[in-house]
Amino acid sequence: xxxxxxxxxxxxxxxxxxxxxxxxxxxxxxxxxxxxxxxxxxxxxxxxxxxxxxxxxxxxxxxxxxxxxxxxxxxxxxxxxxxxxxxxxxxxxxxxxxxxxxxxxxxxxxxxxxxxxxxxxxxxxxxxxxxxxxxxxxxxxxxxxxxxxxxxxxxxxxxxxxxxxxxxxxxxxxxxxxxxxxxxxxxxxxxxxxxxxxxxxxxxxxxxxxxxxxxxxxxxxxxxxxxxxxxxxxxxxxxxxxxxxxxxxxxxxxxxxxxxxxxxxxxxxxxxxxxxxxxxxxxxxxxxxxxxxxxxxxxxxxxxxxxxxxxxxxxxxxxxxxxxxxxxxxxxxxxxxxxxxxxxxxxxxxxxxxxxxxxxxxxxxxxxxxxxxxxxxxxxxxxxxxxxxxxxxxxxx
Numbered sequence: 001x002x003x004x005x006x007x008x009x010x011x012x013x014x015x016x017x018x019x020x021x022x023x024x025x026x027x028x029x030x031x032x033x034x035x036x037x038x039x040x041x042x043x044x045x046x047x048x049x050x051x052x053x054x055x056x057x058x059x060x061x062x063x064x065x066x067x068x069x070x071x072x073x074x075x076x077x078x079x080x081x082x083x084x085x086x087x088x089x090x091x092x093x094x095x096x097x098x099x100x101x102x103x104x105x106x107x108x109x110x111x112x113x114x115x116x117x118x119x120x121x122x123x124x125x126x127x128x129x130x131x132x133x134x135x136x137x138x139x140x141x142x143x144x145x146x147x148x149x150x151x152x153x154x155x156x157x158x159x160x161x162x163x164x165x166x167x168x169x170x171x172x173x174x175x176x177x178x179x180x181x182x183x184x185x186x187x188x189x190x191x192x193x194x195x196x197x198x199x200x201x202x203x204x205x206x207x208x209x210x211x212x213x214x215x216x217x218x219x220x221x222x223x224x225x226x227x228x229x230x231x232x233x234x235x236x237x238x239x240x241x242x243x244x245x246x247x248x249x250x251x252x253x254x255x256x257x258x259x260x261x262x263x264x265x266x267x268x269x270x271x272x273x274x275x276x277x278x279x280x281x282x283x284x285x286x287x288x289x290x291x292x293x294x295x296x297x298x299x300x301x302x303x304x305x306x307x308x309x310x311x312x313x314x315x316x317x318x319x320x321x322x323x324x325x326x327x328x329x330x331x332x333x334x335x336x337x338x339x340x341x342x343x344x345x346x347x348x349x350x351x352x353x354x355x356x357x358x359x360x361x362x363x364x365x366x367x368x369x370x371x372x373x374x375x376x377x378x379x380x381x382x383x384x385x386x387x388x389x390x391x392x393x394x395x396x397x
Contacts, residue, residue, distance in 0.1 A: 007298040010048050011378050023047075023374075031356040038354045039377075039385050044179070044330060046245040046376035050287070051295035054244060057286035058279065070278040079288035080253060084238070087212065087293065090222045096255050096262065098269060099276040103209050103237045103252040107173060108134040110235055110254070113268040114203045114261070115140055120169035122202065124156060126360065126367035128179045135173075143169055144365045147181065152323050152334070154181040156189060158196050165200045172202045177210045177220060177327030180363055180372045184218045184326040187226055194227030203261070205235045209252070212243040212296055214327040215304050224257065231257045235265070240284040243296060245376075249280030303329050306375045306382045313386035318396045320389075329376040332360075336369035338396060345371070353388035 016024045017035045023043035027033050033040075049055065061067065077094040084090040100106040107130075115121065117139035123131055125144045135142050145161045147154040174193065177184045185193070197204040206223040214220045224236050236255040241247045256262045286292070307325050314322040314331075319338035322331050335345050342361070349355050349371065360370030375382055 007294065008049060008051070010299070010302040011380065012049075013378055013380065014047060014049065016047065027356045031350055033350055033354050033356045038356060039381060039388070040356045041374045041377070041385060042356045042358045042372075044242065044374060044376075045247045046329070047378060047381070048245055048299070048376065050244045050246055050283075051292050053286040053289055053291040054246060054283050057282045061279065061282055067278060070276065070281050073281065076281050076285045079285045080238075083288035083293075084222070088220070088222050088225070090225050092255055093257075096257055098254040098256070098265060099281070100252045100254050100269075100274065101276070102241065102247075102250045103207055103239055103254075104130045104134060105250075105274075106237050106252045106254045107131060107205065107207065108138065109265065109268055109272075109274075110173075110203070110205045111135060111138050111140060111171065113265045114235075115170045118168070119171070120166070122161075122169050122172040123364065124174070124178075125364035126180060126370070127173075127175050127363055128207075129358075129362040129364075131173055131175075132364060141168070142364075146365045149366065152321060154178060154183050154323075156193065158192055161196060162199070167200075169200060169202060172197055172204050174204065174206045174223065175210075176206055176208050176223065177214060179210060179328055180330050180332045180358075180360075180367070180370070181323055182325035182328050182330065182332060184214050184220055187221055190221060190223055190226035194223070194230045197233060198230055201233075203233050203235065204230060205237065207237045209237065209239045209242045210328045211238060213300065213303075213329060215300060215307065215325065218326045220327065224255075232260070234258070235261065240287045244283075244287040244292060246280070246283050246287070249277070249283050251276060251280035251284055302379075303375060306377075306379055307331070309379065310373070310375055310382055310386060313390060317390060317393045320393065320396075329374060331373040331375055333371050333373060334369055335371065338393070342368070348392040349389075352392040353385070355385055355388060 023040045023045055024035050027035055027040045081092045084092050120141045120143040121135045122143045124147050132142055148157050211220045239252040310331055311322045314320050314333055321334045358372035360367035
């Protein structure tokens with residue numbers, strides 16, 4: 001990979017076709033968009049190589065050539081605590097950390113540990129579609145609390161949510177920063193959210209997998225820092241996977257400050273015999289480092305350029321509006337102004353533009369008129385996607 005001042009060249013075009021990439025190699029089967037000339041902007045992984053320190057960690061394993069069980073995890077745990085101390089001003093005790101097979105798995109384990117079949121689990125919708133899948137598959141009820149779209153920016157309405165609660169709700173899953181709306185929640189919003197969870201006696205699971213992916217001028221506040229007073233009902237979830245584009249490692253951190261909650265969660269993990277894979281532990285240890293931090297800063301500066309380019313092009317098409325991202329690399333585009341039926345919007349995007357995207361309706365209430373576009377790809381591909389969208393909806397201009 002080309003390096004400039006020890007930083008990567010995010011413009012490098014890497015051919016991922018035929019590499020068992022879900023994003024590229026499943027696109028045609030699921031969307032009818034050929035990888036020969038289509039653009040995959042659906043799965044939330046990046047078309048960038050991870051930091052060189054991560055690649056070196058894997059190469060070091062290959063050089064040894066024996067792939068046994070992972071042993072001493074002190075460096076791994078210290079890397080996690082160092083990262084949150086230096087990047088988020090959050091002190092994490094290593095004894096609080098559980099390692100899961102990603103945060104969808106972490107969410108499922110929380111559901112098993114802290115709720116019972118038939119209980120309600122609160123989501124602020126539209127929100128990450130996998131939450132619905134694991135809640136429903138476990139026999140719990142999804143309680144959708146719709147976010148308010150106020151002039152293209154999502155906000156919470158706790159008066160409305162208070163009125164919706166019936167007492168059957170036992171857990172709340174927060175997406176912070178928000179996927180797909182890109183909100184970076186403020187201290188005031190997080191404080192109000194904590195009060196809501198306490199009022200209704202809810203375990204609060206804060207999925208902060210996008211917490212490192214915030215744009216210049218924005219600050220992500222971990223829920224544990226925003227509302228330490230609810231530590232007895234708080235579960236934090238973080239990961240290296242989204243930040244450093246190593247999702248295939250299937251590794252996540254479930255961080256639980258409260259001893260009683262830790263005990264309940266630990267028993268569920270032990271009962272399922274869950275332990276992490278060595279490759280992921282080596283990669284995470286390498287990623288949470290000064291070199292990894294410099295890479296993330298460079299990444300967000302690059303993605304900021306992609307965001308500005310995409311927003312300008314989409315907003316130039318009458319009837320389309322791209323929600324202003326504060327965090328994540330997932331653009332959320334509102335098509336309601338076109339007056340078109342969903343089927344026609346999909347046809348134009350898939351067949352005319354040859355772009356695979358996530359359909360808004362899969363994110364729950366409030367997502368119907370939207371499509372989600374992944375901008376974490378070299379700028380030339382974002383430019384091409386913009387040109388294709390402008391041609392596909394050219395009759396509106």
